[in-house]
Amino acid sequence: MTLIAIHLIKSVQIYEKGVVEGLNFYSYEELKGYKTSTWENPKENIFLYRGREKMNDNVNLLIRQEDMNELESILQRYIPKLMMK
Secondary structure, eight states, X not given: OOOOOSBXXXXXXXXXXXXXXXXXXXXXXXXXXXXXXXXXXXXXXXXXXXXXXXXXXXXXXXXXXXXXXXXXHHHHHHSOOSOOO
């Protein structure tokens, strides 16, 4: 199992289909094969890399509409609706 955390100051939530960090959604499928590395500042930034060829590249994945739809469907299953209008 691969764990990820992007910036420890920001809130990171782990869901069934992926990880939400700030405004970014990272699906597990997109992150498959990435490892975590802390380098010099372990308490500030954790970078993702996929082997030596991408060792120094920061990964920047933007929210896709299909990711948000998938996340919303997961949240609807697990979080009961408190207010119905």
